[in-house]
Amino acid sequence: MRRLLVTGGAGFIGSNFVRMVLSEHPDCLVVNLDKLTYAGNLENLTEFMSHKNHRFVHGDICDGPLVTRLLDEYRIEAIVNFAAESHVDRSITGPKIFIDSNVGGTLTLLEAARDMKVERFLQVSTDEVYGSLGSEGMFTERTPLSPNSPYSASKASADHFVQAFGRTWGLPYNITRCSNNYGPYQFPEKLIPLMIHNAIHDKELPVYGDGLYVRDWLYVYDHCTAIWCVLRNAPPGEVYNIGGCNEKPNLEVIRLILRHVGKPETLIRHVKDRPGHDRRYAIDASKIMRELGWKPSVTFEEGIAKTIDWYLANDQWLAHVVSGDYQNYYRTMYANR
Numbered sequence: 001m002r003r004l005l006v007t008g009g010a011g012f013i014g015s016n017f018v019r020m021v022l023s024e025h026p027d028c029l030v031v032n033l034d035k036l037t038y039a040g041n042l043e044n045l046t047e048f049m050s051h052k053n054h055r056f057v058h059g060d061i062c063d064g065p066l067v068t069r070l071l072d073e074y075r076i077e078a079i080v081n082f083a084a085e086s087h088v089d090r091s092i093t094g095p096k097i098f099i100d101s102n103v104g105g106t107l108t109l110l111e112a113a114r115d116m117k118v119e120r121f122l123q124v125s126t127d128e129v130y131g132s133l134g135s136e137g138m139f140t141e142r143t144p145l146s147p148n149s150p151y152s153a154s155k156a157s158a159d160h161f162v163q164a165f166g167r168t169w170g171l172p173y174n175i176t177r178c179s180n181n182y183g184p185y186q187f188p189e190k191l192i193p194l195m196i197h198n199a200i201h202d203k204e205l206p207v208y209g210d211g212l213y214v215r216d217w218l219y220v221y222d223h224c225t226a227i228w229c230v231l232r233n234a235p236p237g238e239v240y241n242i243g244g245c246n247e248k249p250n251l252e253v254i255r256l257i258l259r260h261v262g263k264p265e266t267l268i269r270h271v272k273d274r275p276g277h278d279r280r281y282a283i284d285a286s287k288i289m290r291e292l293g294w295k296p297s298v299t300f301e302e303g304i305a306k307t308i309d310w311y312l313a314n315d316q317w318l319a320h321v322v323s324g325d326y327q328n329y330y331r332t333m334y335a336n337r
Contacts, residue, residue, distance in 0.1 A: 002027055002028050002029065003028070003031075003074055003075055003076050003077045003078075004021070004028060004029065004030050004076065004078050005031045005033060005070060005071065005076045005078070005079045006018055006021075006030055006033070006080045006082065007033045007061050007079065007081050007082055007083035007109065008033075008034055008040070008081070008082035008083030008084060009032035009045075009056075009082065010032065010034035010040040010041055010042055010045060010056075011039050011044075011082060011083075011086075011187075012039065012044075012181070012183075012186040012187060013082055013181055013220055013223060013224070014032075014082035014083070015044035015185055016044075016185060016220045016221060016224050017080065017082065017227060017228075018030055018032055018045060019044075020221065020224045020225070020228070021228070022048050022053055025228075026053070028053060029053050029055070029074065030053060030054050031070055031076065032054060032057065033057045033059055033066075033067070033083070034059075034083070035058070035061070035083070036058055037085075039086070039187045039189075041185070041187070041321065042056070043320060055074065061083045061101070061108055062100065062101070062105045062108050063108070064111065064112060067108060068112045068115065071116040071118060076118060077118065077119045077120070078119055078120040078122065078231060079113055079118055079120070080122045080227065080231065081106060081121070081122065081124055082124050083101070084101060084105075084155065084158075085101045085102055086151065087151065087189055087190070088128075088149045088152070088274070089189070089274060090151075090189075091149055091151035092149065092150060092274065092275060092276075095150035098151055099157075101154075102151075102155055102157070103154050103157045103158050103161070106123070106158040107158075107161055109121070110165045110171065113165075113171060114165060114171050118171075119172060120172050120236065121162065121165070121171055121173040121174075122175075122176065122230065123159060123173065123174070123175045124176055124178070124227065125155050125175050125176060125177045125178075126152065126155050126177055127178065127179050127241065127243070127281050128147065128149065128152035128155065128278065128281070129145045129147050129155050129159060129177065130143045130145060130147075130177075131145075131146030131147060131148050131152075132148060132279050132281070133279070133280040133281060133282055135280070137282070138283060138284040139177075139241060139282060139284060140284045140287075141177075141240065141241055145159070145160075148276045148278055149276055149278075159175055159177075162175055163175070166236070166237055173236060173237065174230050174231070174236065174237070174238055174240065175240070176226065176227055176230055176239075176240050176242050177239065177240070177242065178218055178226075178243070179215065179216035179217065179218045179242070179243040179244060179281060179282075180215040180217050180218060180281070181217075181218050181219075181220045182217055182218070182219065182220065182303065183221060183303065183306075183307050184310040184311075184314070185220075185317075186220070187321060188318070188321060188322055191253065192253065192257070192304070193311065193318075195257050196307075196308055196311045197311070197318060197322060199258055199261050199263045199267060200261055200263075200311070200312065202263065202267070204267055204268075204269040205254055205267050205268050206269055207250060207251065207268055207269065207270050207271065208250075208270075208271060208272075208273050208274055209270065209272075209273035209277065210251075211249065211251035211254070211270065212249045212250070213249065213250050213277060213278070213280065214248065214249050214250075214279070214280040214281070214282070215248065215250070215280075216243045216244055216245070216246055216247050216248075216281055216283045217248055217303070217304075218244035218296070219244060219296065219298050219300075219303035219306075219307075221297065221298075222242075222244060222296045222297055222298065223242055225294065226240070226242040226294045229292045229293070229294045230288070230292065234291075234292060240285075240287055240288040240292070241283045241284060241285050241287065242283070242285055242288060242294075243282075243283025243285040244283075244303075245285065245296060246299070246300035247282055248300060253304070254268060256301075257304070257308060260304070260305065260308045261312070
């Protein structure tokens with residue numbers, strides 16, 4: 001697969017994937033389609049905007065004629081779909097856009113891929129489609145989908161559409177379901193960049209509920225190499241879980257960040273829990289390790305140190321991101337809690 005349409009390629013995971021492909025696979029052309037909503041940021045790709053194998057297109061995955069034109073014009077062989085509204089909190093306050101983008105947009109891409117006979121459609125999904133775990137057990141690829149938020153419901157619906165296009169029209173597809181990502185260029189509404197930003201500015205760190213919600217943490221570069229591995233080596237029709245093998249309670253992660261930047265734990269402030277908060281996620285990633293030979297390159301302790309150091313060294317990027325609409329969102333989410 002040497003000619004890729006990457007959707008959402010200016011967002012957090014998408015931009016890291018574009019950067020990896022252009023840096024490590026010089027024979028690949030990347031057509032990057034992004035609507036540039038609040039989480040899409042061309043500063044994530046500054047040094048790659050003029051790269052000879054990168055074509056950035058400002059547009060919407062819901063625009064069928066545009067998607068079809070790009071597939072035809074660039075003779076696209078594979079679509080990697082990162083484009084999505086992705087934050088649970090935002091899906092609770094405004095769920096409709098999640099249906100429009102995550103379900104409707106994926107359907108538009110699938111129809112174009114089917115009609116243009118694209119060789120592979122890779123849907124980047126999430127472990128949140130599986131719902132919540134108790135204190136034991138892990139999500140496998142055979143775990144029934146049981147989403148608990150509007151966000152995860154929209155992603156589960158998109159996954160079902162991908163599989164339906166494979167079974168009904170023979171569209172070659174793969175689905176990857178990842179655990180919580182962290183790393184450079186992540187918009188600071190998510191836990192780790194939010195806590196890093198607040199800690200380095202001596203602001204309170206808002207923690208939902210008791211802070212003991214458990215997540216498996218995946219360094220974003222490792223996620224990108226896993227997606228590449230699936231794209232190049234996986235048989236069509238297979239689903240792969242991608243995890244970092246790093247289960248951590250939120251409070252443990254936050255305390256580690258505070259220690260790294262030399263700030264006191266008194267900055268932590270517990271706030272009212274969000275509705276339907278899943279207690280624990282844990283990914284069994286043994287299938288992709290066993291069948292495709294992928295494994296994470298860093299431990300959580302190594303990855304979080306690299307991540308914090310990146311944010312400290314890129315304070316101008318962070319300052320640009322947390323201005324304007326982000327501030328309005330922040331106040332809405334955490335006021336009076």
